[in-house]
Amino acid sequence: MKLPGLDFEISPLLALGLGLGIVIYITYSLYLAALPKPIPGIPYNQESAKSIWGDIPLLAEARYRRRWAWAQPREHGAPLSQIFIFPFRTPTVVVSDYREVVDILARRAREFDRGTRTKECIGFVAPAFHFTMETSDPRFKSNKKLIRDLMTPKFLNNVSAPRIYDKALALVTLWKLKSSKAHGRPFLATEDLYSATLDMICVAAFGMENAKSALQQAISHVQSTYPTIPTEHEEAPADFPIPPTIPELDALFDGPKMVSIAQSSPFPGISQFLALLTPEHARAHWNRKTLIMGQIDKSLQRLLQSGSDGCESALDQLLLQEMNAAKKADRLPDYYSPAIRDEILGYLVAGHDTSAATLSWWVKYMAAHQPVQARLRDALRQAHFEAYRDSRLPTMKEICDSPVPYLDAVIEETLRCAAVAALIVRTSTCDTQILGYHIPKGTDVLLALAGPSVTEPALHVRESDRSPESQECKDQVPYWGDDVSEFKPERWLKQVKNADGGDEEVFDPYAGPTLAFSAGPRQCFGKRLAYMKLRTVMTLLMWNFEFQPLHEELNTPELIEILVNLPEDCYVKLAKA
């Protein structure tokens, strides 16, 4: 037998042996390449290091994969540890300590940048969204320029606030209708909170018309249908029929689903690619792009007719920015650029699930903590005294301008306890160290925004292992005490002397650790908009409804890990406030 490229003959048996040898060699090399390569000195699960699947089986068995990850350092009795969750790749280091996380995010941002993991998870949905980019990427700077006005007080107050207020009122209308049709029974709240926050972000993003409003759709549906009310048990919830979906909105809901598919897979790119082959995701992907392009057309018409005075949405603002930048650079504007398309898509995806999930936890906390609810309602009635006296709703201006320390405390405590975004990733840009442990360049570092020191007792960390800057800031934010795991808004209040020498209770944002919006130069861009939404929805719901206690089966602490941490059950049982 003659093999190609060889000018001598070999026996078939030898050829078979050779072939087999090559296959075994390649398989063994792949096996060795896939085996975890622990970073020396950092604790890890010894058994996991012996398998190409690393920690994946442990992660798959865990009730909650995010909790499993942030708990790893505690399991090893160390301030940090490493896990093997991606075959063929370097280990991921886990840091679960508030002060160290803040040090990395805020003071060592050059050593730890965005990195590949975020790109892999969000890059399929919005590849030109600045969230996916490293800070050193030149596109990051130009994208940030494009969106820089969206969180200014002027834009928020003039453009976003009135639209958010309208949608919060529509939620009140929907819940008044539902609660009357439910005859005092509890009903599911998650979908409605998702619809409300989707409407809010859509109207803020592109001034979406009422016909495309998820809340309007839900209101019309409840008006024309009746819920099923189970008779066997007095506390059983009323079941409202699901309203028909709006394809464009469905397409937006699909964005976070795609990110979530990537987040829960050891092969994020392949998983998203396979998902896109299914009709459901392919259709949504196409509808998303069509929706954005259609909205750009509408925005452009509006701007051409009324100029900058016609600016009604974030997309209008982006197009105006592009118009002015093109004029300045003496070039043609590119209104349909991937940057504009993906920044607006990113604004929708980043701003929707996070707010909806936070509000879902909040309604649960209100039902479970009746004294907190009573105190909050009282604080709101005192702060908006005139509105209460005149039996009217507080206006958006009153909601934005009146200080209500207890409301700030409830918002902050909800964000801390709900921890809807519990883990973020950075990648080391150089050989460096964390708490004295060597970290090679290119290592993914998982930073816990919840767990030890934020929602659980802190881990022991030697002060001398921290950076000098971190040691200098030691007492800026004291760690929480034994009650760290409890929902207790009062922890965010402190007494100060006012101008008249009397005692005054004020909100203290530095009372203790929280990382709901992360920290440092890459922290949440939409934080101000998020606070505005939470403030408005919480005020108007508290003003109109009492959230009555729920049967324990309807208010459990269980959660679903999608893009964010969403409560598994979220019901409301409403009475008139």
Ligand code: HEM
């Ligand atoms: C309760 C609501 C929200 C929570 C808890 C939240 C939380 C977060 C967190 C934890 C990050 C990661 C930051 C990091 O990697 O350091 C983030 C990033 C981001 N968020 Fe939010 N977010 C919320 C609402 C919003 C809203 C309403 C918007 C905009 C409409 C928004 C836009 C963004 C953007 C653009 C980024 C990426 C920032 C960057 O890469 O520089 N978020 N958010």
